[in-house]
Amino acid sequence: MQLKPLARSLAAALSIVLIAGCSSTGGTQDGDSYGSQDGSTTGSSTSGTGTGSQYGSTSGSGAGQQADSRIPEVRTIYFDYDRDTIKSEYESVVMAHARYLRANPNAQVVLHGHTDERGTREYNMALGERRAGAVERFLNIQGVSSSQMSVVSYGEERPAVNGQDESAYAQNRRVVFNY
Amino acid sequence: MQSLSKVCLFCLLLLVSSVASANLTIEITRGSDQALPIGVVPFAGSDGLPEDVAQIVQDDLERSGYFAPLERSAMFEQPSQSDDVQFGTWRSLDVRYLVVGQAEQTDGGFELQFELMDISGQRRMIGETVTVRGNDLRGAAHYISDQIFEEITDIRGAFSTKIAYVTAQGIGDDMQFGLYVADADGRRSEQVLTSDEPIMSPTWSPDGTKLAYVSFETERPAIYIQDVATGQRVQATSFDGINGAPAWSPDGRRIAMSLSKDGQPEIYIMNVGSRSVERITNNNSIDTEPAWAPDGQSLLFTSNRSGGPQLYQYSLGGGEAERLTFTGNYNARGRFSPDGEQIFLIHRSSRGYQVARQDLSGDRLVVLSESTRDESPSVAPNGTMVIFATQQGNSGVLSAVSADGRSSFRLPSAQGDVRDPAWSPFLN
Numbered sequence A: 001m002q003l004k005p006l007a008r009s010l011a012a013a014l015s016i017v018l019i020a021g022c023s024s025t026g027g028t029q030d031g032d033s034y035g036s037q038d039g040s041t042t043g044s045s046t047s048g049t050g051t052g053s054q055y056g057s058t059s060g061s062g063a064g065q066q067a068d069s070r071i072p073e074v075r076t077i078y079f080d081y082d083r084d085t086i087k088s089e090y091e092s093v094v095m096a097h098a099r100y101l102r103a104n105p106n107a108q109v110v111l112h113g114h115t116d117e118r119g120t121r122e123y124n125m126a127l128g129e130r131r132a133g134a135v136e137r138f139l140n141i142q143g144v145s146s147s148q149m150s151v152v153s154y155g156e157e158r159p160a161v162n163g164q165d166e167s168a169y170a171q172n173r174r175v176v177f178n179y
Numbered sequence B: 001m002q003s004l005s006k007v008c009l010f011c012l013l014l015l016v017s018s019v020a021s022a023n024l025t026i027e028i029t030r031g032s033d034q035a036l037p038i039g040v041v042p043f044a045g046s047d048g049l050p051e052d053v054a055q056i057v058q059d060d061l062e063r064s065g066y067f068a069p070l071e072r073s074a075m076f077e078q079p080s081q082s083d084d085v086q087f088g089t090w091r092s093l094d095v096r097y098l099v100v101g102q103a104e105q106t107d108g109g110f111e112l113q114f115e116l117m118d119i120s121g122q123r124r125m126i127g128e129t130v131t132v133r134g135n136d137l138r139g140a141a142h143y144i145s146d147q148i149f150e151e152i153t154d155i156r157g158a159f160s161t162k163i164a165y166v167t168a169q170g171i172g173d174d175m176q177f178g179l180y181v182a183d184a185d186g187r188r189s190e191q192v193l194t195s196d197e198p199i200m201s202p203t204w205s206p207d208g209t210k211l212a213y214v215s216f217e218t219e220r221p222a223i224y225i226q227d228v229a230t231g232q233r234v235q236a237t238s239f240d241g242i243n244g245a246p247a248w249s250p251d252g253r254r255i256a257m258s259l260s261k262d263g264q265p266e267i268y269i270m271n272v273g274s275r276s277v278e279r280i281t282n283n284n285s286i287d288t289e290p291a292w293a294p295d296g297q298s299l300l301f302t303s304n305r306s307g308g309p310q311l312y313q314y315s316l317g318g319g320e321a322e323r324l325t326f327t328g329n330y331n332a333r334g335r336f337s338p339d340g341e342q343i344f345l346i347h348r349s350s351r352g353y354q355v356a357r358q359d360l361s362g363d364r365l366v367v368l369s370e371s372t373r374d375e376s377p378s379v380a381p382n383g384t385m386v387i388f389a390t391q392q393g394n395s396g397v398l399s400a401v402s403a404d405g406r407s408s409f410r411l412p413s414a415q416g417d418v419r420d421p422a423w424s425p426f427l428n
Helices: A003-024 A031-036 A061-067 A088-103 A121-141 A166-172 B002-020 B053-063 B087-092 B137-153
Strands: A076-078 A109-114 A149-155 A174-178 B027-030 B036-040 B067-069 B097-105 B109-118 B123-133 B162-171 B174-183 B190-195 B199-204 B210-215 B222-227 B233-235 B243-248 B254-259 B266-271 B277-279 B287-292 B298-303 B310-315 B331-336 B342-348 B353-359 B365-367 B375-379 B385-392 B395-402 B408-411 B417-423
Touching: A076 A088, A088 A121, A109 A121, A121 A149, A121 A174, A121 B199, A121 B243, A121 B254, A121 B287, A121 B331, B036 B053, B053 B067, B053 B097, B053 B137, B097 B137, B109 B137, B123 B137, B162 B199, B162 B210, B162 B395, B174 B199, B174 B210, B190 B210, B199 B243, B199 B417, B210 B243, B222 B243, B243 B287, B254 B287, B266 B287, B287 B331, B298 B331, B310 B331, B331 B375, B342 B375, B353 B385, B385 B417
Parallel strands: A109 A149, B036 B067, B036 B097, B375 B417, B395 B417
Antiparallel strands: A076 A174, A109 A174, B027 B408, B097 B109, B109 B123, B162 B174, B162 B417, B174 B190, B199 B210, B210 B222, B222 B233, B243 B254, B254 B266, B266 B277, B287 B298, B298 B310, B331 B342, B342 B353, B353 B365, B375 B385, B385 B395, B395 B408
């Protein structure tokens, strides 16, 4: 299993998907700026408003600058069992953080990777690190400097919720953006 | 004067029982059908003593799975020395072995005498006078259990050993973690570390004086070494990424661990004296959870190089790591038996995550536990039992199963979630 190259190409592929996704969901502006990775941060901000809908509304171009000066509100994304793939529904969340970090080069984020409780503790440490690492690489590809990011895996040690059913497990398999 | 000392004893009893309420308590969950019937007669002179020595011995023997103790209510004679034992009486109760004894308070502590009788052979097997300094009646009782167990089974007793374990309370950002050391029966637990950041993976030094463990107290994982008696501790690693899964080598000079400082988690060996690390594995997969073979010549570890987690053995003499597990698609966190001939591990079966055993001479894997959310197996130094973490309802508890799977017990706790047990080496 060669995760690094795999994840890198995956992240690149996801960026492309995202560009397509943006235009197909009506975001007509800024498609080019996503792909250009030139560090310019004009235009839209995508900030989710709650746990359910991470597809935030796309703000007008005038509000963009202001939005990028605030840390995006949605700071947790969730993963499938035994997977470190960033799900398409959370790409907009990660992109919002990428824009914020590019616009604020002094901002630092610690990416906390978490797993559900199933499986052994130290192996889950490794899985949590993979999840956070996948987000770090995605952000990096989006032009965020490596010096702004670090990764800490908590494995299954800090569950967000108690419980032994799939809904609890799903809320615990997550990466949290900590500023 | 005498009544005063009785009052003191009563106070002591209150104190002992209030301390005990924070302890783990044993629940036998499965008894072996091959357990040997034994009677442990209440020791003469033990009324009013702070501990019921015979009861501790009886509980030790029952917990081992090797013995099925006779209930006290069935003992219509209660001899305290071998000369008074009526063999016929005990034969009629189907008892094969009998323990008798007496206790006496002395100036500096207590004196215990015990004798072990072979009822069918109508003979005295062993006997000893045990001098107890201070209040350590529990320690003396475990010592007596060790002598009885070894005399009958030819296996060294492990009742005088300790367990280290981790507790957790709370949820999310608001959690409290504790590292504890307790007697092997879960009693006399003492907190050796507390933190609002995770504590993980305690491992004993082979001389039983130190623990190495992972603590997130700097908001990232690092490995610490702590002297159990003094509490003195040092941070041993501070690499980027995962600093995890410490495992002390049998010679005490090295600690194997998993570090992700170079990308993927890989197995490293740290020299405890110089703190230098040597990389052992090198590939594009997760390598973690190292364990030393008892001879110190090879490491067992978990790797997902085949796709999912499986156990591999790497000889420190060199060569390729050899895959050991092939049953199912999740086998992790392996530990050797003390003779190095078997491994105990977590196996994902159709029922869940369970403790399993595999003989290294063959590939057959046998599930030992009946619980299905098991983690962190740790083998007793005499190889008879495996302690592990599991779930009871929504709470983490410690449980143990005999190496043959025939008997098991549970150690529920009032201290929140209990996990990550580590059985100490022999301490005497």
